[in-house]
Amino acid sequence: MQATLTTEKNKLYMFAPAAFLLAGLMPEYVAPFFTVAGFAAVLKKRAAEKKKPRFGDMGICIIAFMAWMVVGTFYSSSIISSLASIGLWLLMFSGYYFFTETVDTAERVDTIMYCGSLTAGISGAIGIGQMLLYHIGNHFDSSISNAFNPFWRFLNLLIEKLVVFLPEFITSKMGSTTFHSFDTRACSTFSNPLFFAAIEVMLLPFAAYMFLCAPTLKKRIIGFFCFMLSIGGIACSYSRGPYLFAVAVCAILLLYGGKKTLKLMGVGVAAGGIVMIFASGTVKRLFTLLSGKDISVNTRKALWDGIFDMIGDKPILGYGTGFDNVRQMLHNVYGVKQPHAHNIFLEAWVENGILGILLLIAVFFVFFINIIRLYKLKDRCREYAITLFASVAGFVLCGMTDCLFYGLKPLQYLMMVLGLSQAVFAIYLNKQTEKNNEHIINR
Secondary structure (H helix, E strand, O other): OHHHHHHHHHHHHOHHHHHHHHOOOOOOOOOHHHHHHHHHHHHHHHHHHOOOOOOHHHHHHHHHHHHHHHHHHHHOOOHHHHHHHHHHHHHHHHHHHHHHHHOOOHHHHHHHHHHHHHHHHHHHHHHHHHHHHHHHHHHOOHHHOOOOOOOOHHHHHHHHHHHOOOOHHHHOOOOOOOOOOOOOOOOOOOOOHHHHHHHHHHHHHHHHHHHHHOOOHHHHHHHHHHHHHHHHHHHHOOOHHHHHHHHHHHHHHHHHOHHHHHHHHHHHHHHHHHHHHHOHHHHHHHHHHHOOOOHHHHHHHHHHHHHHHHHHHOOOOOOOOOHHHHHHHHHHOOOOOOOOOOOHHHHHHHHHHHHHHHHHHHHHHHHHHHHHHHHOOOHHHHHHHHHHHHHHHHHHHHOOOOOHHHOHHHHHHHHHHHHHHHHHHHHHHHHHHHHHHHHHHHO
16 A cells, blocks of 8 residues: 555656756746646645645745735726736646645755756757857848747747637737747747746756756766856847846855855856857847946836836735736836836736735745755755755846746746745755754653
8 A cells, every 4th residue: 555655656746857847848838737737636646635735834925925816806907817817826836736745855856956957958058059040040041040939939820820719808908919029039948038038047056056966977967068058048048137147146056165166156257258259249238238228228217117106006905916907007007018017026016015015025035034944954955945045036036127927937937946945845844843842852
């Protein structure tokens, strides 16, 4: 009987590394199926065992935030958009839940880390290849310059044709019924370069972990190449915020200490030199931020002026759950042609009011407290703490200049990383609590 339960649990666990590896490589409309499949399998097992689900304090905070989003539908002017937002969060929360239920050993945590490293490297390699094709095509054959940018372009075109069959009351609430084209910026397997860069920044710590902390030489070599390819992918996205945030993430990773820090510094300097030599356009685009004439900077200023004005009008409850509420106000009242606040915390505030932003902050606060506790345990726990903190910090930093909740895969990866974090907390912090209790009893 015990052997049967162990075999069944091992099968369930395989959903986690598969989701972490493949979700980033599949199109946005395919990626959620990996986490939903894992969630359904875990839920079925839980129901058969008649056991209550385990969410942890962080999961409870996420559920509280989603519950407040439901309240926000009652005063939303766009019920379709509200339901879509809540549905998106519920869908992605499935990834958090099944990670907490199936990742229960250090070996399984390391497997997830390895898969994250591979996804970072493969996505980065695809992004670099897209820019190489773009430049080659401009010189020889323009038909190939954007044939694979984004990588799933042929499927995107098919989805666009299917969207026309949706009812008008749904399509009218959508920000766009077509996929945007970014021919001069790498999108890799994502729908736009910003989402691509954000996920690469999130997964960069996993590649660094494999490069610096993996137990075997083979995995350390793979981690090194994944790390370099991830940096190359971020550079080819031409997303300036993520350039700076990637540097910040690498600065956090210096907390590994000792030889690991020296290796990371050496590789970081080498990677920066390679980018400056072979992708000088990346550096030039970064410095346009200082010109005072940058379109993105000026657009965001006008956008955030409007957002703060909206928050001032309805600071307590906000305008209701859903991006369409914000989009319509920005378009019709402030003349800003943007679909959202381009900031995860401002978006939460303008949609769901002061309680909404406080509940969202609570999720990251609980995460941070547990990370500090994990960091104090030293050795492997310290390495996990630094890696996970750098990953979530990368998401939050990228979320300062873009609303990552607008995309399926960014939110999906955030939930999976938070679920992985909760699993690590359960493995190590619970053990430490048990040891402390035993020590008190023995005294």
